Amino acid sequence: MSDVWLNTLITNTPQEGFELAITLSRRGVKYTQPNPETLKALRPEYANSADGLTAASHVIAVNFQTVAAANNYWRKG
Amino acid sequence: MSDVWLNTLITNTPQEGFELAITLSRRGVKYTQPNPETLKALRPEYANSADGLTAASHVIAVNFQTVAAANNYWRKG
Amino acid sequence: MSDVWLNTLITNTPQEGFELAITLSRRGVKYTQPNPETLKALRPEYANSADGLTAASHVIAVNFQTVAAANNYWRKG
Amino acid sequence: MSDVWLNTLITNTPQEGFELAITLSRRGVKYTQPNPETLKALRPEYANSADGLTAASHVIAVNFQTVAAANNYWRKG
Amino acid sequence: MSDVWLNTLITNTPQEGFELAITLSRRGVKYTQPNPETLKALRPEYANSADGLTAASHVIAVNFQTVAAANNYWRKG
Amino acid sequence: MSDVWLNTLITNTPQEGFELAITLSRRGVKYTQPNPETLKALRPEYANSADGLTAASHVIAVNFQTVAAANNYWRKG
Numbered sequence: 001m002s003d004v005w006l007n008t009l010i011t012n013t014p015q016e017g018f019e020l021a022i023t024l025s026r027r028g029v030k031y032t033q034p035n036p037e038t039l040k041a042l043r044p045e046y047a048n049s050a051d052g053l054t055a056a057s058h059v060i061a062v063n064f065q066t067v068a069a070a071n072n073y074w075r076k077g
Numbered sequence: 078m079s080d081v082w083l084n085t086l087i088t089n090t091p092q093e094g095f096e097l098a099i100t101l102s103r104r105g106v107k108y109t110q111p112n113p114e115t116l117k118a119l120r121p122e123y124a125n126s127a128d129g130l131t132a133a134s135h136v137i138a139v140n141f142q143t144v145a146a147a148n149n150y151w152r153k154g
Numbered sequence: 155m156s157d158v159w160l161n162t163l164i165t166n167t168p169q170e171g172f173e174l175a176i177t178l179s180r181r182g183v184k185y186t187q188p189n190p191e192t193l194k195a196l197r198p199e200y201a202n203s204a205d206g207l208t209a210a211s212h213v214i215a216v217n218f219q220t221v222a223a224a225n226n227y228w229r230k231g
Numbered sequence: 232m233s234d235v236w237l238n239t240l241i242t243n244t245p246q247e248g249f250e251l252a253i254t255l256s257r258r259g260v261k262y263t264q265p266n267p268e269t270l271k272a273l274r275p276e277y278a279n280s281a282d283g284l285t286a287a288s289h290v291i292a293v294n295f296q297t298v299a300a301a302n303n304y305w306r307k308g
Numbered sequence: 309m310s311d312v313w314l315n316t317l318i319t320n321t322p323q324e325g326f327e328l329a330i331t332l333s334r335r336g337v338k339y340t341q342p343n344p345e346t347l348k349a350l351r352p353e354y355a356n357s358a359d360g361l362t363a364a365s366h367v368i369a370v371n372f373q374t375v376a377a378a379n380n381y382w383r384k385g
Numbered sequence: 386m387s388d389v390w391l392n393t394l395i396t397n398t399p400q401e402g403f404e405l406a407i408t409l410s411r412r413g414v415k416y417t418q419p420n421p422e423t424l425k426a427l428r429p430e431y432a433n434s435a436d437g438l439t440a441a442s443h444v445i446a447v448n449f450q451t452v453a454a455a456n457n458y459w460r461k462g
Contacts, residue, residue, distance in 0.1 A: 004323060005323065006322045007322065007323070008322060009376065009382060010383070015081060015082065015083035018083060018104065019108075022105075024369065024372070025365055027326065028330075028364065028365030028369060029362065029364070029365045031327075031368070032355060033355045038355070042357070042358045045357075045359075046359070048119070049119070049358075050119045050120075050122035050126075050129055051122075051123070051128075051129065051359075052358055052359065052362065053119065054106065055132070055359065055366070057106045057109065057136050058135065058136045060108070060109075061139040061143070062139060062366065062369040062370060062373065063372070064140070065143050066369070066373050066381075069376075070381035070382075070383065073086050073146065074085065074086060074147075075087070090161065091160045091161065091163050092158060092161070096185075099182075123186075124186060124187045125196070127203075128209065130183045130186055130187055130196065131206065131209045132209070133182065133183070133186045134182030134183045134186065134213050135182075137185070137186075138217045139216060141178065141217070141220060142216065145220050145224065150163050150220075150223065150224035151162065151163060167238065168237045168238065168239060169235060169236065169237035172237060172258065173262075176262050176263075204273045204274075204276035204277035205277070205282075207263055207264055208283065208290060209286070210259065210260070210263040211256055211260045211263065211290050212286070212290045212293065214259040215255065215256065215290050215297070218294070219296060219297050222240065222297050222300075223300070227240050227297075227300065245393060245394050246391035250416075253417075278417060278418045279423060279427070280427070281428075281437055282430075282431070282436075282440065284414045285414065285431060286440070287413065287417040288410055288413030288414045288417065288444050289440070289444045291416070292409065292413060292447040293447060295409065295451060296447065300454070304394050304451075305393065305394060306455065312400060313400065314399045314400035314403060315398065316399060316459065317399050317453065318460070333442055334442075335403065336442030336445040336446060337438045337441070339407050339445070340438055340441045340442065340445075341432045346432075350434070351435075353435035354435035354436070363439045363440070366443065367442050367443045370443065370446040370450065371446045371449070373450060374449060374450050377453075377454070377458065378459075
C-alpha cells in the first residue's frame with residue numbers, strides 16, 4: 001500500500017484512540033486481502049456471526065492496548 | 078458513531094474498571110455490527126455457548142489489562 | 155451487577171493472585187450470561203472438552219498478567 | 232484447592248521460568264476441571280491434535296510473559 | 309533460514325512499524341512452513357475467509373505491540 | 386525434560402530473538418506432547434492448514450514480545 005494512513009498513535013481522547021484501534025484492526029485485514037470486492041463479500045460472514053464479532057472485538061482490544069500505552073492512557077497532567 | 082461514550086479510562090475502583098472493560102468489549106462489537114436488531118438476534122448464539130462465553134471473557138480480560146494499567150492498578154498511596 | 159466483588163487487585167501471595175485471576179475470568183463470563191441455570195447447564199460443555207479447558211486456562215493467564223503486574227510480581231523487599 | 236503450590240514467581244533460570252509457566256497453564260486447567268479422571272481422559276484429545284498443542288503452547292507463552300517479567304528477564308547484574 | 313531479514317525493530321513512522329509487524333507475522337508462518345508452493349496454495353483458504361482474515365489481523369496486532377514499544381510509540385521529542 | 390535448552394533470553398540481533406521465539410513456541414508443544422513420532426505425524430495437520438499456520442505465527446508473536454522486552458528491543462546504546 002502506498003497511501004499514507006498512519007502518521008501518529010497520539011489522539012486527543014480515549015474514544016478517538018479506540019477508533020484508531022478499529023482502523024488498525026481493519027488495516028490488518030486489508031493488507032492481507034486488499035481486494036475491496038472480496039472484503040465486501042466476506043462482511044456478512046463475520047458481522048452476522050457471534051464468534052466473528054467477538055473475534056473482531058478481540059483484535060480491537062489488542063490494538064487499543066497499543067494506542068492507550070502510546071497516549072499514556074490519556075492521564076491528565 | 079457520533080455519540081461520546083469514552084471520556085476517560087480512570088475509574089474509582091477495580092470493579093468499575095472491570096465494568097469499563099466490559100463496555101469496551103461491547104463497543105468493539107457494536108462498531109463492527111452497529112445494527113441493534115442483528116446484535117440482539119445473535120445474543121443467544123454466544124450467551125448460550127460455553128465457547129462463546131469464554132471468548133467474551135477473554136476480550137474483557139484484554140481490555141481489563143488496559144484499564145488496570147491506566148489506573149496504576151488502583152494501588153494506594 | 156450491584157454486589158461489590160472486587161475491591162483490590164492486591165493479594166498476599168502469587169497463589170492468591172492466581173485464584174483472583176480465576177475469579178476475574180469467571181466474572182467475565184457471568185457479566186455476559188448472568189443466568190445461573192444457563193451457566194450450570196453449559197458447564198459440562200467446556201469442563202469436559204480439552205479445547206474448552208485450554209481456552210479457560212488462556213483467559214486465566216491473561217488475567218493473571220494483570221494481577222501479577224498489580225502486585226509487582228510479589229517481589230520481595 | 233487448599234494445597235500450596237505457588238509461593239513465588241522467581242526462578243533461577245529462564246528454563247525453570249518456562250517450566251513454571253507450564254505449571255501455571257496446567258493449574259488453570261485443573262482449577263476449571265479438578266477431576267483427575269476426566270483430565271486424564273481428555274489428554275489424547277489435545278495431545279494428539281495439532282490445534283490443541285498449538286493452543287497449549289499459546290497459553291504457556293502468555294504465562295511465560297508473566298514469569299519472565301517477574302524475573303526481570305533474568306538479565307544479569 | 310540463513311538470509312538476514314531483521315536487523316532492527318526501529319522504524320521512521322508508525323505506518324512503517326505496522327508494515328514491519330506484517331512482515332513479522334508472515335515470517336512466523338514461513339518459518340513453520342517454508343515451502344513457497346504450499347504457502348501459495350493455502351492463500352485462498354485464509355484470504356477468502358472472514359475468520360482467517362481476523363486471525364491474521366490479530367497476529368499483526370500482537371507484533372505491532374512489540375514494534376510500537378520498541379519505537380517508544382513514535383512519541384515526539 | 387532434563388536437558389538444558391534455555392540459558393538466556395538475550396540475543397545479539399532481533400532476528401536471533403525471533404528465532405528464539407520460535408524455539409520457545411516449539412518447546413511449549415514438546416513439553417505437552419514429548420513423543421517425537423506423534424509430533425511428526427501431526428506436522429502435516431498444521432503445516433498444511435492456513436488456520437494452523439496463523440495460530441503458530443500467533444504463538445511466535447507472543448513469545449517474541451517476551452524476548453524483545455528482555456533485550457530492550459535491541460535499541461542501540
